[in-house]
Amino acid sequence: xxxxxxxxxxxxxxxxxxxxxxxxxxxxxxxxxxxxxxxxxxxxxxxxxxxxxxxxxxxxxxxxxxxxxxxxxxxxxxxxxxxxxxxxxxxxxxxxxxxxxxxxxxxxxxxxxxxxxxxxxxxxxxxxxxxxxxxxxxxxxxxxxxxxxxxxxxxxxxxxxxxxxxxxxxxxxxxxxxxxxxxxxxxxxxxxxxxxxxxxxxxxxxxxxxxxxxxxxxxxxxxxxxxxxxxxxxxxxxxxxxxxxxxxxxxxxxxxxxxxxxxx
Amino acid sequence: xxxxxxxxxxxxxxxxxxxxxxxxxxxxxxxxxxxxxxxxxxxxxxxxxxxxxxxxxxxxxxxxxxxxxxxxxxxxxxxxxxxxxxxxxxxxxxxxxxxxxxxxxxxxxxxxxxxxxxxxxxxxxxxxxxxxxxxxxxxxxxxxxxxxxxxxxxxxxxxxxxxxxxxxxxxxxxxxxxxxxxxxxxxxxxxxxxxxxxxxxxxxxxxxxxxxxxxxxxxxxxxxxxxxxxxxxxxxxxxxxxxxxxxxxxxxxxxxxxxxxxxxxxxxxxxxxxxxxxxxxxxxxxxxxxxxxxxxxxxxxxxxxxxxxxxxxxxxxxxxxxxxxxxxxxxxxxxxxxxxxxxxxxxxxxxxxxxxxxxxxxxxxxxxxxxxxxxxxxxxxxxxxxxxxxxxxxxxxxxxxxxxxxxxxxxxxxxxxxxxxxxxxxxxxxxxxxxxxxxxxxxxxxxxxxxxxxxxxxxxxxxxxxxxxxxxxxxxxxxxxxxxxxxxxxxxxxxxxxxxxxxxxxxxxxxxxxxxxxxxxxxxxxxxxxxxxxxxxxxxxxxxxxx
Numbered sequence: 001x002x003x004x005x006x007x008x009x010x011x012x013x014x015x016x017x018x019x020x021x022x023x024x025x026x027x028x029x030x031x032x033x034x035x036x037x038x039x040x041x042x043x044x045x046x047x048x049x050x051x052x053x054x055x056x057x058x059x060x061x062x063x064x065x066x067x068x069x070x071x072x073x074x075x076x077x078x079x080x081x082x083x084x085x086x087x088x089x090x091x092x093x094x095x096x097x098x099x100x101x102x103x104x105x106x107x108x109x110x111x112x113x114x115x116x117x118x119x120x121x122x123x124x125x126x127x128x129x130x131x132x133x134x135x136x137x138x139x140x141x142x143x144x145x146x147x148x149x150x151x152x153x154x155x156x157x158x159x160x161x162x163x164x165x166x167x168x169x170x171x172x173x174x175x176x177x178x179x180x181x182x183x184x185x186x187x188x189x190x191x192x193x194x195x196x197x198x199x200x201x202x203x204x205x206x207x208x209x210x211x212x213x214x215x216x217x218x219x220x221x222x223x224x225x226x227x228x229x230x231x232x233x234x235x236x237x238x239x240x241x242x243x244x245x246x247x248x249x250x251x252x253x254x255x256x257x258x259x260x261x262x263x264x
Numbered sequence: 265x266x267x268x269x270x271x272x273x274x275x276x277x278x279x280x281x282x283x284x285x286x287x288x289x290x291x292x293x294x295x296x297x298x299x300x301x302x303x304x305x306x307x308x309x310x311x312x313x314x315x316x317x318x319x320x321x322x323x324x325x326x327x328x329x330x331x332x333x334x335x336x337x338x339x340x341x342x343x344x345x346x347x348x349x350x351x352x353x354x355x356x357x358x359x360x361x362x363x364x365x366x367x368x369x370x371x372x373x374x375x376x377x378x379x380x381x382x383x384x385x386x387x388x389x390x391x392x393x394x395x396x397x398x399x400x401x402x403x404x405x406x407x408x409x410x411x412x413x414x415x416x417x418x419x420x421x422x423x424x425x426x427x428x429x430x431x432x433x434x435x436x437x438x439x440x441x442x443x444x445x446x447x448x449x450x451x452x453x454x455x456x457x458x459x460x461x462x463x464x465x466x467x468x469x470x471x472x473x474x475x476x477x478x479x480x481x482x483x484x485x486x487x488x489x490x491x492x493x494x495x496x497x498x499x500x501x502x503x504x505x506x507x508x509x510x511x512x513x514x515x516x517x518x519x520x521x522x523x524x525x526x527x528x529x530x531x532x533x534x535x536x537x538x539x540x541x542x543x544x545x546x547x548x549x550x551x552x553x554x555x556x557x558x559x560x561x562x563x564x565x566x567x568x569x570x571x572x573x574x575x576x577x578x579x580x581x582x583x584x585x586x587x588x589x590x591x592x593x594x595x596x597x598x599x600x601x602x603x604x605x606x607x608x609x610x611x612x613x614x615x616x617x618x619x620x621x622x623x624x625x626x627x628x629x630x631x632x633x634x635x636x637x638x639x640x641x642x643x644x645x646x647x648x649x650x651x652x653x654x655x656x657x658x659x660x661x662x663x664x665x666x667x668x669x670x671x672x673x674x675x676x677x678x679x680x681x682x683x684x685x686x687x688x689x690x691x692x693x694x695x696x697x698x699x700x701x702x703x704x705x706x707x708x709x710x711x712x713x714x715x716x717x718x719x720x721x722x723x724x725x726x727x728x729x730x731x732x733x734x735x736x737x738x739x740x741x742x743x744x745x746x747x748x749x750x751x752x753x754x755x756x757x758x759x760x761x762x763x764x765x766x767x768x769x770x771x772x773x774x775x776x777x778x779x780x781x782x783x784x785x786x787x788x789x790x791x792x793x794x795x796x797x798x799x800x801x802x803x804x805x806x807x808x809x810x811x
Contacts, residue, residue: 080527080528085615103527103529104615104621105613105615105616105623105640106637107621107659108618108619108621108622109619109620109622109659109663110618110620127619129528131525131527131528133504133505133527133624134623134624136624136656137623137624140657141659
C-alpha cells in the first residue's frame with residue numbers, strides 16, 4: 001500500500017501548486033483571521049461596545065464542549081514564582097498544586113465557563129511565565145487581554161517591588177480599557193509574610209485598581225477574583241437598559257474576605 | 265551490483281535536497297541482505313527523510329562551524345557503496361572474535377567493577393526524580409555529592425556558574441573557578457584541555473564560547489560520548505536563549521549571570537541528563553517511531569498535513585518520546601538533535617498536560633539565531649501534538665490547526681484506532697521468532713528512525729536495563745571511535761553475546777543469549793533483517809508527508 005502512496009504523492013509533488021492545495025490554505029488563513037478579528041477590538045459591531053468581547057447571537061460551543069454566551073480573555077501576570085499557575089489551578093479545578101515547583105513554559109492557555117447572573121461567561125485564561133526570557137511572547141498577547149490579574153507574593157518583597165514595573169509594562173502593551181486587579185497571593189503563609197496588606201492596599205489605591213489578598217493554597221478569595229472580573233466584563237459588554245451600573249471596586253470591597261480572623 | 269550503482273545515482277541529489285527527483289523510482293531491495301545502500305535499507309522512507317541527514321554520529325560530535333548549522337546534506341554519499349555480501353560479513357565476524365578478545369576481557373572487568381559501584385550508588389540514582397529544590401539543597405561538601413555518577417557543570421568564560429546538575433551553583437563557584445583556571449591555563453599555551461582521566465572517573469571539557477561545559481563521570485562512557493552529552497546541554501541552553509542572544513549578552517557584559525535568563529529551566533536540563541541516561545534515541549542520533557499499522561499512520565499523517573497554516577513549519581505527533589507522525593514544510597528538514605530537544609521539553613514538564621502552551625523555542629541545529637514558537641497540547645492521555653510556527657503572533661491560527669486536526673481524526677474515524685495503537689507502544693522480541701535473540705536496536709540512517717523491541721527478561725530491574733543500555737553505549741563507542749571506527753563487532757560476555765553491524769545505510773545492535781554460538785548469531789542477523797524488512801511499514805514511517 002505504501003507503494004501506491006508513492007505514486008500518488010509523486011504526482012502531486014511534480015506539479016507544485018496543485019489545484020487542491022491553495023484553497024485549503026486560503027480557508028485556513030481566513031478562518032484564523034476571522035477568529036482573531038473576533039477576539040480583537042477592531043471588529044465594528046453594535047453588539048460589542050467595549051473591549052471587543054466575543055458575543056455570539058446564540059450559545060456557542062467552546063472547544064471543551066461547553067456552551068457559553070460570551071467569552072473574554074484574562075491574563076495572569078507577575079514575577080516568576082508568585083503562584084499564578086497555582087491560582088489558576090485552584091480556580092479551575094479547586095485543587096492546590098502542592099509539592100515541587102513547576103515553572104510555566106511560555107504561555108499556557110485554558111478555558112473555564114462561569115455562570116454570571118444567568119449568563120454563561122467563558123473565561124479564556126492565559127497563564128504566563130514570569131521569567132524574563134518569556135517577556136517578548138507575553139508582550140505579544142497583552143493587547144488581546146480583556147482583563148489582567150497582576151500578582152505578587154506576600155512572602156517575597158521583590159515581587160511586590162516589581163509591581164510598578166509590571167504596571168508600566170501593562171500601560172505600554174495592554175488595551176486602554178483593560179480590567180486590572182492586583183492580588184497579593186500566598187497569605188496562608190502568615191509566618192513568612194513580609195508585605196503587609198496595607199502596603200498592597202496603598203499601592204492599589206495609588207493606581208486606582210481593585211485589590212485583594214488571596215491564597216491558592218486555602219482558596220481564599222480565588223473564586224472571587226475571577227468572578228469579579230467576569231462580572232465586570234459581562235456588564236461592560238452586555239449593558240441592559242434597566243440594570244444598575246456594576247462597580248468593580250465596590251463589589252470587591254463588599255465581598256472580599258481577610259486572611260485573619262478579626263477582620264470585618 | 266549494477267543495480268546498486270543505479271540506485272546510488274538516484275540518491276546523489278544535485279541541489280542538496282533529500283527529496284529524490286521525480287521519476288527516479290526508489291526500488292526496494294528484496295534480497296536477503298537488503299539495503300546496504302543508503303535509502304534502500306529497511307525503514308528507509310520512500311520520499312526521503314524527515315530529518316536533516318546526519319551522515320553519522322561523528323557528524324553530531326564534530327565541532328560546529330559556529331553559528332548556523334548545516335541544513336543541507338553535503339558530501340559523504342560517495343563512500344557509501346558498502347557492497348559487502350553476507351558471506352563476507354560472516355568472514356569478518358569470524359576474524360573479529362579473536363581480535364576482540366582482549367577488549368572483551370577489559371569490558372567484562374569494567375562491567376564487574378562498575379556493578380559493584382552501582383550497588384553503592386543506587387540511593388543516589390533512585391532520587392533522580394526528586395524535586396529540583398532538593399537538588400539545590402544538597403550539600404556540596406558531602407561525600408554523597410562527590411559520589412554522583414555524573415556531574416555536569418556549565419560556566420561562563422568569566423568563571424561564573426551557569427548550571428550544576430547537583431547542588432547549588434553558588435556553593436560551587438570556587439570549584440567552577442578552578443575549572444575555568446584549568447581551561448585558561450592550557451589556552452595560554454595555545455592548547456585546549458579535552459579531558460582528564462583519573463582512577464574511576466573522567467573529566468571532560470567542552471568549550472563553546474562563551475560557555476564552558478564540564479562533565480565529571482564515573483560511567484563507562486567514552487570521552488567522545490560524554491562530550492556528545494555536553495553538547496546536548498549546550499544546545500539545550502541555546503534552545504532557550506538562541507546563539508545570537510547568548511553571544512550578544514556576553515559581548516556586552518563578560519561577567520553576566522546567565523542564570524537570570526535561564527531561571528526556571530533547570531528542570532528541563534536535569535530532565536535531559538536523565539533522559540540521555542536511559543533513552544537510546546540520543547545515542548542513536550535518531551528518533552524512535554511508535555509502531556502502528558501503516559494505513560492508520562498514513563491517515564493520521566494526512567489529517568495532520570491538512571491541518572496546516574501559513575506559518576507552520578513542523579507538525580509533530582508524539583507519544584512518550586516516540587514519534588507517531590511528522591509533517592514538515594516541503595523544503596525544511598528537522599535535525600534529530602532539535603527533535604530530541606523538543607521531546608525533552610515536552611517530557612520535562614507536566615504543565616503541558618492541560619490547556620495549550622505557546623512558547624518560544626530556538627531549534628539550534630535548524631537556525632541558532634532565532635526563535636520558533638511551539639504550540640504544545642495533549643490530545644489524549646499520552647498523545648501530544650506539537651506545532652512549530654514561525655510567527656509569535658499566530659497562537660490563535662495554530663490553535664485552530666489543532667482543532668481542525670482533531671476534527672479530521674474524528675471524521676475519518678481513526679481516533680479510536682489511534683488510541684488503540686498508543687496502548688501497545690512496544691512489541692515483543694519474540695515476534696521476530698529467533699529464540700536466542702533478547703533485544704536489538706536497528707537504525708535506518710536515511711530515515712533517521714530506529715526501532716527496538718520492549719526490554720524484557722532478564723533485563724527486568726532498572727539496574728539491568730541500565731546495564732543493557734551501557735552495553736549498547738559501549739558497542740556504539742567502539743563502532744564510532746573517531747580514530748579507529750569498527751564496522752563489525754562480536755562480543756562474548758558472561759551474561760550475553762552482543763553483535764554490532766554498522767554500514768553506511770544502517771546500524772544494528774543485537775543482544776543475544778550467552779548460550780548462542782557466533783554462527784547462530786550471524787545467521788540471526790539475516791533473519792532479523794528479513795523480519796524488519798517485512799514489518800518496516802509498521803515499525804517505520806515510510807511515507808512522511810509535507811504540507
